[in-house]
Amino acid sequence: MAAIDTTALTKRYGETVALSALDLSIPSGVVYGFLGPNGAGKTTTMRLLTGLTPPTQGSGTVAGASITDRDELRAYVGYLPEEPPLYEEATGEEQLAYIAGLRDIPETYARERIHALLSDFDLAADADTRIAEYSKGMRQKVAYIQAILHEPSVVFLDEPTSGLDPRAARTIREKIRGLADDGTTVFLSTHILPVVEAVADSVGILYDGELIAEDDPDALTDSVGTEDSQTLEDVFLELTADDPAEETVVTDG
Ligand SMILES: Nc1ncnc2c1ncn2[C@@H]1O[C@H](COP(=O)(O)OP(=O)(O)OP(=O)(O)O)[C@@H](O)[C@H]1O
Numbered sequence: 001m002a003a004i005d006t007t008a009l010t011k012r013y014g015e016t017v018a019l020s021a022l023d024l025s026i027p028s029g030v031v032y033g034f035l036g037p038n039g040a041g042k043t044t045t046m047r048l049l050t051g052l053t054p055p056t057q058g059s060g061t062v063a064g065a066s067i068t069d070r071d072e073l074r075a076y077v078g079y080l081p082e083e084p085p086l087y088e089e090a091t092g093e094e095q096l097a098y099i100a101g102l103r104d105i106p107e108t109y110a111r112e113r114i115h116a117l118l119s120d121f122d123l124a125a126d127a128d129t130r131i132a133e134y135s136k137g138m139r140q141k142v143a144y145i146q147a148i149l150h151e152p153s154v155v156f157l158d159e160p161t162s163g164l165d166p167r168a169a170r171t172i173r174e175k176i177r178g179l180a181d182d183g184t185t186v187f188l189s190t191h192i193l194p195v196v197e198a199v200a201d202s203v204g205i206l207y208d209g210e211l212i213a214e215d216d217p218d219a220l221t222d223s224v225g226t227e228d229s230q231t232l233e234d235v236f237l238e239l240t241a242d243d244p245a246e247e248t249v250v251t252d253g
Pocket residue numbers: 013016017018036037038039040041042043044045
């Protein structure tokens with residue numbers, strides 16, 4: 001059974017087709033890089049797959065649970081949204097303990113896990129500081145930890161390295177790879193293509209609500225253009241150009 005499975009998944013907002021008949025079949029234990037220009041429908045897809053918004057048409061399961069059954073999904077799914085909800089008045093540790101309670105993680109285990117994760121992200125010294133006093137990067141680290149705290153079998157990450165310094169960004173990349181190697185499925189949406197190149201087993205490119213390409217990163221970079229050293233960025237720009245010809249213009253400036 002695929003970890004993420006969708007059939008003709010569609011979301012419309014009035015006249016706007018945010019997602020059009022998406023068919024996905026993503027196996028367990030892989031990092032799936034989900035790319036697309038602004039407004040392509042990536043956030044919409046993640047909100048559908050985490051049960052936060054209902055589909056207009058089509059269906060899907062995540063870890064075997066229907067995406068329309070939010071209660072069942074909750075145990076299996078973690079989500080780091082673009083703007084994570086955090087309580088300004090709570091300390092980092094309080095925020096995570098609160099989430100652990102919501103997720104029914106036994107208290108002693110939760111405390112140990114929270115301390116270990118805070119320390120992995122160099123946040124141990126700030127565990128008792130209010131989130132209102134945290135920097136953007138510190139908030140992002142807490143938000144990432146809260147998404148994976150209950151060891152979900154599928155985790156959705158929207159720009160997980162946003163606002164992070166190079167060391168923290170590397171820690172997240174290593175964590176993402178480690179999660180997948182331990183059998184977790186990671187659905188990773190980011191505009192930072194080198195991150196995808198570093199960790200993704202498979203890549204899907206969404207354009208105007210449609211999945212226009214899907215393959216492993218090497219196959220994708222081999223399939224587009226004629227140059228030997230194509231990067232994922234070259235492929236992305238070529239596939240998502242309004243006018244493909246513009247990508248072949250060579251300037252001598
Ligand atoms: N709640 C909403 N109501 C109306 N239209 C929406 C809503 N949410 C998204 N849309 C529209 O759906 C389309 C897809 O938006 P979405 O936020 O999923 O894109 P995205 O790929 O995540 O973009 P970005 O990279 O900029 O975050 C856009 O045209 C957007 O305007």
